[in-house]
Amino acid sequence: MDTHVFKPDQPAPALSVGPLGWLRANLFSGWFNTLLTLLGLYLVWQIVPPLIDWAFIEADWRGETRADCSREGACWVFVGERFGQFMYGFYPQDQRWRVDLAVLLAVVGAAPLFVAAFRHKLRYGLAFLLVYPLLAWWLLHGGFLGLIAVPTSQWGGLMLTLVIAAVGIAGALPLGILLALGRRSDLPAIKVLCVTFIEFWRGVPLITVLFMSSVMLPLFLPEGMNLDKLLRAMLMVILFEAAYIAEVVRGGLQAIPKGQYEAAQAMGLGYWRMMGLVVLPQALKLVIPGIVNTFIALFKDTSLVIIIGLFDFLNSIKRATADPAWLGMSTEGYVFAAVVYWIFCFGISRYSQRLERRLETGHRH
Amino acid sequence: MNPATPQTASGEKLMIEMIDVNKWYGQFHVLKDINLQVRRGERIVICGPSGSGKSTTIRCINRLEEHQAGKILVEGVELTRDLKQIEAIRSEVGMVFQHFNLFPHLTVLQNCTLAPMWVRKLPRREAEEVAMYYLEKVRIPEQANKYPGQLSGGQQQRVAIARALCMKPKIMLFDEPTSALDPEMVKEVLDTMIALAESGMTMLCVTHEMGFARTVANRVIFMDRGEIVEQADPETFFHHPQNERTRLFLGQILY
Numbered sequence: 001m002d003t004h005v006f007k008p009d010q011p012a013p014a015l016s017v018g019p020l021g022w023l024r025a026n027l028f029s030g031w032f033n034t035l036l037t038l039l040g041l042y043l044v045w046q047i048v049p050p051l052i053d054w055a056f057i058e059a060d061w062r063g064e065t066r067a068d069c070s071r072e073g074a075c076w077v078f079v080g081e082r083f084g085q086f087m088y089g090f091y092p093q094d095q096r097w098r099v100d101l102a103v104l105l106a107v108v109g110a111a112p113l114f115v116a117a118f119r120h121k122l123r124y125g126l127a128f129l130l131v132y133p134l135l136a137w138w139l140l141h142g143g144f145l146g147l148i149a150v151p152t153s154q155w156g157g158l159m160l161t162l163v164i165a166a167v168g169i170a171g172a173l174p175l176g177i178l179l180a181l182g183r184r185s186d187l188p189a190i191k192v193l194c195v196t197f198i199e200f201w202r203g204v205p206l207i208t209v210l211f212m213s214s215v216m217l218p219l220f221l222p223e224g225m226n227l228d229k230l231l232r233a234m235l236m237v238i239l240f241e242a243a244y245i246a247e248v249v250r251g252g253l254q255a256i257p258k259g260q261y262e263a264a265q266a267m268g269l270g271y272w273r274m275m276g277l278v279v280l281p282q283a284l285k286l287v288i289p290g291i292v293n294t295f296i297a298l299f300k301d302t303s304l305v306i307i308i309g310l311f312d313f314l315n316s317i318k319r320a321t322a323d324p325a326w327l328g329m330s331t332e333g334y335v336f337a338a339v340v341y342w343i344f345c346f347g348i349s350r351y352s353q354r355l356e357r358r359l360e361t362g363h364r365h
Numbered sequence: 366m367n368p369a370t371p372q373t374a375s376g377e378k379l380m381i382e383m384i385d386v387n388k389w390y391g392q393f394h395v396l397k398d399i400n401l402q403v404r405r406g407e408r409i410v411i412c413g414p415s416g417s418g419k420s421t422t423i424r425c426i427n428r429l430e431e432h433q434a435g436k437i438l439v440e441g442v443e444l445t446r447d448l449k450q451i452e453a454i455r456s457e458v459g460m461v462f463q464h465f466n467l468f469p470h471l472t473v474l475q476n477c478t479l480a481p482m483w484v485r486k487l488p489r490r491e492a493e494e495v496a497m498y499y500l501e502k503v504r505i506p507e508q509a510n511k512y513p514g515q516l517s518g519g520q521q522q523r524v525a526i527a528r529a530l531c532m533k534p535k536i537m538l539f540d541e542p543t544s545a546l547d548p549e550m551v552k553e554v555l556d557t558m559i560a561l562a563e564s565g566m567t568m569l570c571v572t573h574e575m576g577f578a579r580t581v582a583n584r585v586i587f588m589d590r591g592e593i594v595e596q597a598d599p600e601t602f603f604h605h606p607q608n609e610r611t612r613l614f615l616g617q618i619l620y
Contacts (some may be wrong), residue, residue: 268456363469363514
């Protein structure tokens with residue numbers, strides 16, 4: 001009887017692998033692509049050196065007033081001098097440590113959730129979500145337990161942006177998930193309710209919603225009852241973003257095969273356990289890119305609160321550039337704003353990519 | 366003994382009783398007057414051409430499908446719209462699917478401990494012990510910490526069997542468990558099922574594996590167009606089929 005002899009593996013041709021192979025395949029794979037590569041290099045040469053020149057080499061770094069902005073490039077003295085206002089708005093100077101402490105507590109408190117070896121993430125996370133908002137309210141607003149009150153009308157800057165974004169995200173995600181489940185419910189009343197809610201909030205612009213919340217809502221509230229302006233804004237952001245999250249999550253729910261529901265049901269799991277243990281963990285993992293997309297949009301949309309007279313990060317910069325003592329500094333101000341927004345959004349995006357990789361279990365539906 | 370549990374003439378307990386069960390998908394009449402009695406420890410193979418209603422029949426037993434007329438009793442308890450009762454019955458009836466339906470976001474071990482922990486309320490450690498016991502029974506304890514996506518089809522189906530057994534069910538339903546497998550992997554799954562049959566489990570299997578039916582089944586049921594056409598012990602069924610339709614079907618699948 002013959003025995004088949006298998007051929008040994010051969011190495012790949014040298015020009016198809018390694019850095020040389022990569023260059024050939026990606027940058028110079030034909031005359032047209034070579035042309036594009038060269039054009040790209042030329043554009044980079046034209047744009048990047050002058051930018052570095054303006055932002056770093058020719059820039060003013062030291063000084064205290066407008067008069068110190070003497071050189072050709074950017075004048076970062078402006079940003080340095082107004083940094084406190086950009087970060088805290090009109091929060092009293094001697095109380096700003098409270099904001100720093102709240103941020104520090106958030107970072108320290110949330111840190112265990114990012115440690116892979118920590119086992120009780122869910123329980124800890126829920127406890128954190130319950131305790132931290134109360135703690136943050138006490139620190140930021142105060143008025144009891146030994147801290148003097150700082151009304152929300154004095155909040156501003158990056159701090160206000162982060163507060164609105166964080167509350168918006170923390171509120172919109174669970175509400176959005178419930179709406180998505182409700183929209184797929186077998187119970188007609190719940191389904192109609194959820195569809196109506198989602199379609200209403202998706203159909204109006206956020207700026208209109210915010211405007212209505214400050215102009216119309218007080219008309220409907222009973223005499224003497226006055227809902228805090230910031231609270232109203234946060235409520236509107238939550239309701240508005242929840243409708244978007246709901247549709248993103250619904251997309252994920254639809255991608256889960258029927259067999260997963262059946263397997264869960266066949267074991268005797270009820271609706272909430274089936275959803276919570278089997279369906280949602282998979283659906284939410286699938287829609288991480290969509291959810292993060294919504295969160296990033298939310299983070300940037302917070303600057304729309306200017307319409308109801310709240311001064312978030314972007315608007316405190318805008319206001320500072322209008323200061324007669326610092327005329328002509330708007331470029332520096334907006335570049336600074338762009339950089340800060342970009343750092344936050346890029347951070348969210350990187351984290352979501354890491355999360356996706358960590359949740360990857362080698363399965364394709 | 367539960368006095369409500371129906372009995373056969375010989376005094377054995379009935380695990381499943383289907384009485385004049387009818388079901389429609391819209392206007393399409395999928396199940397017509399299905400009558401079926403399954404005694405404790407019985408191993409039944411249901412075969413028939415595709416669309417004959419065999420999968421639908423066993424899916425009615427754990428209410429993955431709702432029947433519109435007739436009665437289904439599992440261990441003497443009738444299946445109604447009562448959700449609590451349906452969930453109670455489901456926890457006693459294990460099911461293995463054609464496409465495994467393992468939970469891809471959980472490890473093999475977590476797949477096996479999920480229902481015991483959340484439905485039976487077993488503590489984690491105990492649930493894990495039970496899971497390891499059954500993973501050893503299906504001969505893949507070493508895969509316990511892998512994800513389903515890292516296993517072969519045959520291994521996944523054996524995990525699915527172990528997962529169902531972890532609930533210590535009284536009845537096991539198999540819905541074409543080997544139809545989605547590569548030919549090389551059919552045997553390992555069938556061997557697991559044969560071992561399970563030898564342990565005395567009450568089993569209902571929808572399958573085209575006639576070899577399995579011959580060696581394991583007490584009774585073979587042939588269905589066509591939503592009706593039970595013929596049922597008999599394997600010897601009679603394969604060698605002396607009574608019905609012309611059965612003979613034709615057997616002629617097509619046994620070459």
